[in-house]
Amino acid sequence: MLSARALNLQRITASSSSRTFATAVADAASGVRVAAVDFGQPTSAVTVLVKAGSRFQNKEGVANVLKNFAFKSTAKRSAIGTVREAELYGGLLSASLGREHLALTAEFLRGDEAFFVDVLSSFVTSARFTRHELEEYVKPLVESDAEAVASNPATRALEAAHALAFRSGLGSSLFAPAHNDINVADIKAFASSAFAKGNVAVIGTNIDSSTLNKLVEQSFTAATAAEGSTAAPASKYFGGETRLEGSGGPQTLFIGFGAEGAPSAELAALAAHLSTQPSVKWSKSLSPIATAIPEGAQVQSVYLPYSDASLFGLLVQAESVGGVKEAAKVAVEALRNAAKGLKEEEVKGAVARAKFAAASGVESREGLVNVLGAKIFAGSEVSVESTLSAFDKVNAASFSKAVSSLISAKPTLVTVGDSLNLPHTDELGF
Amino acid sequence: MFGPLGFSLAPYIQSSKTLTSWVKPLANWYANAAGYRQYGFKYDDLLVEENEPVQKALSRLTPREHYDRAFRLKRASQASILHKPLEKNEWTPAAEDVRYLKPHVLEVMKEDAERHKWDTVVVEKK
Amino acid sequence: MATFATKRATTLAPTVRTLASGAPIAPRLNLAARGQASEHDHDHGHSESSRSDIRPRWAGGVTFSAAGLVSKTVTTVHSPAFQPRLIHTSVANKDAPQVPDYSKYRTDPGSNRALSYFMVGSLGVLSASAAKSSISEFLQTMAASADVLALAKVEVDLSTIPEGKNVIIKWRGKPVFIRHRTQSEVDEARAVDWKSLRDPQSDEDRVQKPEWLVMLGVCTHLGCVPIGEAGDFGGWFCPCHGSHYDISGRARKGPAPLNLEVPAYEFTDGDGKVIIG
Secondary structure, rough: OHHHHHHHHHHHHHOOOOOOOOOEEOOOOEEEEEEEEEEOOEEEEEEEEEOOOOOOOOOOHHHHHHHOOOOHHHHHOOHHHHHHHHHHHHHEEEEEOOOOEEEEEEEEOOOOHHHHHHHHHHHHEEEEOOHHHHHHHHHHHHHHHHHHOOOOHHHHHHHHHHHHOOOHHHOOOOOOOOOOOOOOOHHHHHHHHOOOOOOEEEEEOOHHHHHHHHHHHHHHHHHHOOOOOOOOOOOOOEEEEEEEEEEOEEEEEEEEEEEEOOOHHHHHHHHHHHHHOOOOOOOOOOOOOOOOOOOEEEEEEEEOEEEOOOEEEEEEEOHHHHHHHHHHHHHHHHHHHHHHHHHHHHHHHHHHHHHHHHHHHHHOHHHHHHHHHHHHHHHHOOOOHHHHHHHOOOOHHHHHHHHHHHHHHOOEEEEEEEOOOOOOOHHHOO | OOOOOOOOOOHHHOOOHHHHHHHHHHHHHHHHHHOHHHOOOOOHHHHOOHHHHHHHHOOOHHHHHHHHHHHHHHHHHHHHHOOOOOOOOOOOOOOHOOOOOOOHHHHHHHHHHHHHHHHOOOOOOO | OOOOOOOOOOOOOOOEEEOOOEEOOOOOOOOOOOOOOOOOOOOOOOOOOOOOOOOHHHHEEEEEEOOOEEEEEEEEOOOOOOOOOOOOOOOOOOOOOOOOHHHHHHOOOOOOOHHHHHHHHHHHHHHHHHHHHHHHHHHHOOOHHHHHHHHHHHEEEEHOOOOEEEEEEEOEEEEEEEEEHHHHHHHHHHHHOOHHOOOOOOOHHHHHOOOEEEOOOOOOOOOOOEEEEEEOOOEEEOOOOOOEEEEEEEEEEEOOOOOOOOEEEEEEEOOEEEEEO
């Protein structure tokens, strides 16, 4: 029944030409992969995905500095020229850094593709990375990024969890350390290795794919000839415990586990099962955790899939240490119950919620780019149906198998706040 | 012409080989005779800095360049108090008398002009 | 970020904890905390406290989305939340609501307008005229008094002067010659070629009536009084330096440069009196 529904979907998409998925075209000259989707909306977006996430950085914080250097002066235009001209066109330029990809996005009205693809490509091919721009423009941004994190205990916990779980590679921080000595030479080195052939992909939404192909061919012919693609070693999961001093804000605890290999639908279903986010406003969700935690405490299920590993965990926050202790006990209990085995309809419900989350995530531009980007680099077929079809194979047995193997690994525990009194790993039963 | 670098025929002269070959010896003699090298200065230490573009350009020097500039000023101030130039071995050699600040000033002026251009641009709808 | 062009002075107490680079540590400082909205107007239009070191929320930040933890920087920002402009009408504000109601005592300002204007206008006229007269009286005291004015003119009765006779009158401290000339003397005066004289002046210009010659008896050379009926030209002769004047008082010989001066005079009472001055 599920597959029949999927077939129906495909027929609908084929008949109404408003939704087309283009298979990725590897542009032979520059090695840039291109994918375009057209929904017929009036604004378009082009995203250049580069494998320059924090995973691939050789020096701590360089990826963040490179992200903040986006759209500064290039051989063709100065920084102010880029920004002013983009504002005159009415476009929005932004740069996002994840652990695996750096996404440079331009959103604009249909018809302005030529200019914005040129802006994006000129940064990738001919950014100048001058010293004075680093000092005057970029370093304050990097510092404000770092400060924003330092004051947010949840983000600090997640960053520390990654460092414990994966050590180098995925464990590198997204943000630069507070007092760093990154100079333009470091950035230039990182950029030349990151902007190499095979590391760059261009994804367009609401743009005709032939137009995008043509523009990419024109702009990226002068792409870096450097062959070296940032090949990172496969991620390994380690785990550990760390306790950080809080800096104001709630007491925070993160208990997580890592799984090596490609992300599985079972873990997504687990995250949906434990998630305390209600679908109906002002109600407690159907999560086994939500009803049992004390008032004022929050538990979030965190599922972070990467290309060759994923991190699953529960983020517990409360005003007091006692609240955290109770909520953590409840959360770990629910996790163990999930490992022991759930009823068939509970699993179905979790799968349905996870599938909905995945499908609705694709509806936003960023979500779509993330999904397509992951596939484009892997070389697999660039479409959304494949993500959704993976959920159909989940049943109760595979679910409990996946969860029990997950929690049999060494846990990752991070506490932010009162480090003496917040629970330790053994107090949680691991 | 009234900018921080002042009026200069240098680009015109340097564009022609014959003119350069005539004017260069004269210019070298003048630079030596001006006397700033005898106080350990480079030419750009004497550039008038009490204006916005040059202040911005100064902020773009590396820390080492800043330190050296301050050191040359201090050494020359002492020599000026004593009313005597420095010893011959402390004079700036001609090869070292490089315009280290001029490229930064030119860049700042170019950026200011571009900003002014963008501030006063007239946009027409096609 | 080391810039030596601008010096920042910082004094740190020795008990402040510092990093190896020398930057002080403030471990519990929460820089993301936003201050309370203050009561006074914000000039720069920030809706919350304006911290220049914290990036505003619409310029990016850390998001935890389905894709994981993402740090985003927005380069060109669109203006934040749409702010609708509301039409605002203020209710008229009564400025003194506690004042009692005097509406019963108020008069209609239009009812007695004519009388009021008449009273005001007439008093205005009276006071203006009083002011004017007091000022003119004060000013009149500065004018010349009657005895001074009286001395400025002199009246001479001409009926007492026979023909062919000179009379000398004192006027303003100077002698004035009045001669009742005969007809032959008049003809003799008019027969002279006056254009060639030292001070050319015709007889007609010097007298109003031909038989009455009125002139100042002051020699134009150095101011002596000439003697009448003397001299070579049948007129006057100044004994001091020998200036001869003719029967019309014109200088003919001698050092005198000009003719004898003729004052302003007028005849009154028919031919009877002459007023000099």
